Amino acid sequence: MRTLYINIKELLQVREENINKVSGKNMKVLPTIKNAYLLIEDDIIKDFGATEDAPKETIDKVIDASGKIILPSWCDSHTHLVYAGNREQEFVDRINGLTYEEIANKGGGILNSAKTLQETSEEDLYEQSKKRLDTIIKSGTGAIEIKSGYGLTAEAELKMLKVIERLKQNYPIAIKSTFLGAHAVPKEYKTDKDAYVKKIIEEILPQVANAKLAEYIDVFCEDGYFSVADMEAILKAADLFDLKPKVHVNQFNAIGGIKAAVANNALSVDHLEVMKDEDIEALKNTDTMPVGLPLCSYFLSIPYAPARKMIDSGLPFAIATDYNPGSSPSGNMNLVVATACIKMRITPEEAINAATINGAYAMGLSDTHGSITKGKKANLIITKEIPSYGYLPYDFGNSNIEEVVLDGITVS
Ligand SMILES: N=CN[C@@H](CCC(=O)O)C(=O)O
Ligand SMILES: [Zn+2]
Numbered sequence: 001m002r003t004l005y006i007n008i009k010e011l012l013q014v015r016e017e018n019i020n021k022v023s024g025k026n027m028k029v030l031p032t033i034k035n036a037y038l039l040i041e042d043d044i045i046k047d048f049g050a051t052e053d054a055p056k057e058t059i060d061k062v063i064d065a066s067g068k069i070i071l072p073s074w075c076d077s078h079t080h081l082v083y084a085g086n087r088e089q090e091f092v093d094r095i096n097g098l099t100y101e102e103i104a105n106k107g108g109g110i111l112n113s114a115k116t117l118q119e120t121s122e123e124d125l126y127e128q129s130k131k132r133l134d135t136i137i138k139s140g141t142g143a144i145e146i147k148s149g150y151g152l153t154a155e156a157e158l159k160m161l162k163v164i165e166r167l168k169q170n171y172p173i174a175i176k177s178t179f180l181g182a183h184a185v186p187k188e189y190k191t192d193k194d195a196y197v198k199k200i201i202e203e204i205l206p207q208v209a210n211a212k213l214a215e216y217i218d219v220f221c222e223d224g225y226f227s228v229a230d231m232e233a234i235l236k237a238a239d240l241f242d243l244k245p246k247v248h249v250n251q252f253n254a255i256g257g258i259k260a261a262v263a264n265n266a267l268s269v270d271h272l273e274v275m276k277d278e279d280i281e282a283l284k285n286t287d288t289m290p291v292g293l294p295l296c297s298y299f300l301s302i303p304y305a306p307a308r309k310m311i312d313s314g315l316p317f318a319i320a321t322d323y324n325p326g327s328s329p330s331g332n333m334n335l336v337v338a339t340a341c342i343k344m345r346i347t348p349e350e351a352i353n354a355a356t357i358n359g360a361y362a363m364g365l366s367d368t369h370g371s372i373t374k375g376k377k378a379n380l381i382i383t384k385e386i387p388s389y390g391y392l393p394y395d396f397g398n399s400n401i402e403e404v405v406l407d408g409i410t411v412s
Helices: 024-028 088-095 100-105 110-118 122-138 154-170 193-210 228-239 257-263 277-283 294-300 307-312 333-344 348-355 357-361
Strands: 002-012 032-041 044-050 061-064 068-072 074-076 141-147 174-182 216-221 244-249 268-271 289-292 380-385 401-406
Touching: 024 307, 024 348, 074 333, 074 348, 074 357, 088 100, 110 154, 122 141, 122 154, 122 401, 154 174, 154 193, 174 193, 174 228, 193 228, 216 228, 216 257, 228 244, 228 257, 244 257, 257 268, 257 277, 277 307, 294 333, 307 333, 307 348, 333 348, 348 357
Parallel strands: 002 061, 002 068, 074 141, 141 174, 174 216, 216 244, 244 268, 268 289
Antiparallel strands: 002 032, 032 044, 068 380, 380 401
16 A cells, blocks of 8 residues: 655655664754655655655555644653553642652552552553553554563563553554563562562563563662662673663662663663763763653653753753653653753754654664654654644644554554
């Protein structure tokens, strides 16, 4: 099936060469074609150019996209989309003055979600997660990473990862899965965290890896959670199973996690709300993608990752939703892009690069996703008639998406 879009007001993120990420000053460059055509064949991007040069033969369907912008679908490289229940009571507690840390210390936070998830059947967990996936697909996300980490026992972690696997089987969206057994220390191990780290390394990780249920390894490296030494031990064990690190670091404190993650070949380091100069230095000239999570900062009222400073230092930068019940109960990448522009002071070009090609890189998908490049997946967002692409983050909170195409098929 060959589908031709013509008269596209502007086709965004057009890359002739298959670059895998953009960094520093190049992030301000968003290559586009005005009055463009785009040819897709089945699930693949075949060709693009100026409408006047559009092919005329062997086309099954021609779509006039006058006034509309087309861009590659969003790549959300950091989510916890599979979870059970919600935590709106903690949201109210925070409004009334408690901090995220105080709530966690009272047994709330991640441990609260873990208790609910342990008591939820795999079927129910699948049904709850599926609803969220349906919603985020409608909002233009075409590739997503999903973590475990609300199980914290072998049984419950495997349950989460099996649900991720079922979502992979049943949905056209690309899904990457990450094992995050080291998300919080379970209550039973409160006084013996080392025993839990040992259990992750010796018992849970081998089961996850042997069942081929994860592609990446994650650790919440933070005071009160897991130390740099804990993280290093877990990453080294995971390396034996070829699981690459994508880690939670520098959310509340800068404790040296970034340097250690880079030394362990992390694909990405995520959160980065609190950054020292040495953390930025550690990321220079490496293959590790810094990932900011603006909705987490918004929802928890904590600092935003210093995106401006990182990009001005020459680093690449990606943005993701962090969709989870505690710190970001939204999986809407449109809101992520707008919040990154408004609060991190990055331009629409930088934000769109961060949410497409760099997001794809941060989950190992930049060969197939994240740009309009021949041979890549036909995963597209077709906007309503809008004045310019800058209107997308400007008109924050409103949906300007008319149609979403995944693998060449209109899904919403
Ligand atoms: N910070 C660690 N994990 C999640 C939040 C988990 C929760 O509060 O449930 C995050 O990325 O923000
Ligand atoms: Zn997270």
